[in-house]
Structures are given as structure tokens and as C-alpha cells.
Amino acid sequence: MDEGVWVGSSTPYVRLRGDGEPEPWAEEAAVSGGKGTQRITFAGEVSAPPVVARLLGEDGAVVVRRRVMYLDGVPTELTDTYYPSRIASGTALARKEKIRGGAVALLRQLGHAGRRVEEEVSARMPTAQERDALGLTETQPVLTLTRRTLDADEGPLQVDLMVFPAHRQRLRYEMALA
Numbered sequence: 385m386d387e388g389v390w391v392g393s394s395t396p397y398v399r400l401r402g403d404g405e406p407e408p409w410a411e412e413a414a415v416s417g418g419k420g421t422q423r424i425t426f427a428g429e430v431s432a433p434p435v436v437a438r439l440l441g442e443d444g445a446v447v448v449r450r451r452v453m454y455l456d457g458v459p460t461e462l463t464d465t466y467y468p469s470r471i472a473s474g475t476a477l478a479r480k481e482k483i484r485g486g487a488v489a490l491l492r493q494l495g496h497a498g499r500r501v502e503e504e505v506s507a508r509m510p511t512a513q514e515r516d517a518l519g520l521t522e523t524q525p526v527l528t529l530t531r532r533t534l535d536a537d538e539g540p541l542q543v544d545l546m547v548f549p550a551h552r553q554r555l556r557y558e559m560a561l562a
Contacts, residue, residue, distance in 0.1 A: 421453075427447070427450070468541075508526060510547065530544070
């Protein structure tokens with residue numbers, strides 16, 4: 385961490401993890417000397433919000449997992465992860481429980497491996513609900529990160545909608561150039 389600012393990388397969250405590896409948020413926080421935990425607030429089928437319908441190509445029901453991420457007990461991120469119902473209905477993705485090995489491993493076991501990730505970051509003022517959940521004032525903005533994971537055939541597997549307190553977050557990206 386850098387003077388109270390969390391520096392996060394997306395890579396640990398989209399790669400397949402080996403047996404016995406800790407979940408990415410706990411591992412990333414521990415490397416920086418903190419304790420990362422999460423609380424699943426909801427899991428199940430919902431009607432796809434417009435942005436999710438567009439990104440997943442699903443107009444009807446989708447499966448969502450809603451989580452609050454904590455760093456040293458302080459809420460630091462709100463994450464809603466959406467999956468097409470044809471992939472996630474009836475699986476652990478649709479239940480309010482931790483998934484052994486993580487969602488990426490479960491998707492792989494179900495025959496769906498991510499091959500490409502698209503991300504978009506923007507800033508805005510939080511909703512009242514986001515402000516309350518993240519302990520923000522009315523003048524503190526948030527960063528939003530939208531991540532879409534695609535399979536080898538460019539079919540969407542997952543969409544993550546994340547909200548972070550802007551003053552406590554810095555995103556870091558690494559790219560390999562051919």
C-alpha cells in the first residue's frame with residue numbers, strides 16, 4: 385500500500401489458480417501487509433441490468449454474486465459478478481457460499497475457460513447506497529471498473545461491475561508486448 389491508497393491489479397482475479405492457493409483478494413492484501421476478506425450479500429438469478437444484458441448478450445435472467453470486499457475490516461470495494469444463466473444456474477455460482485478454488489476454477493470445471501479480458505475504468509459520484517456501504521461523504525467520488533471475460537470463441541462468460549472509493553484506490557496494469 386502507498387500512503388493509505390490501495391494499489392490493485394486485475395491479473396490475480398482472472399487467472400486460474402492452483403490447488404491450495406489462497407483466494408486472490410486475501411493473497412493480494414496479505415502481500416501488502418493487510419487482511420482482505422469478503423462478504424457475499426446475495427447470489428442468485430436476477431433480471432439482467434441493461435449494461436449486463438449488452439455485455440453478456442443475455443436479455444433475460446442472469447446469475448449474480450454480490451460481494452463487499454474489506455481491507456483490514458474497512459469496506460473497500462463493492463463487486464457484482466454476473467454470469468449467463470445457461471452457465472451458472474444450479475451451480476455454486478448461484479448460491480451464497482464461498483466457492484472452493486474460486487469462480488474461475490469452477491467455470492473451467494464446467495467447461496468454460498476465459499481467454500480474453502476487457503476492462504473499462506471511469507469515475508463518478510456514488511449512489512446513496514454505495515456511499516453508505518463504503519463509508520463515503522457526499523463529496524467523495526468512486527471509481528468504477530467494468531470487466532468482461534470472454535472464452536476462446538469470444539463468447540462472454542462473466543461481467544464484473546466494481547465500485548471503489550476513488551481516494552483509496554489506484555489501479556495498476558501490466559502488459560506484455562510482442
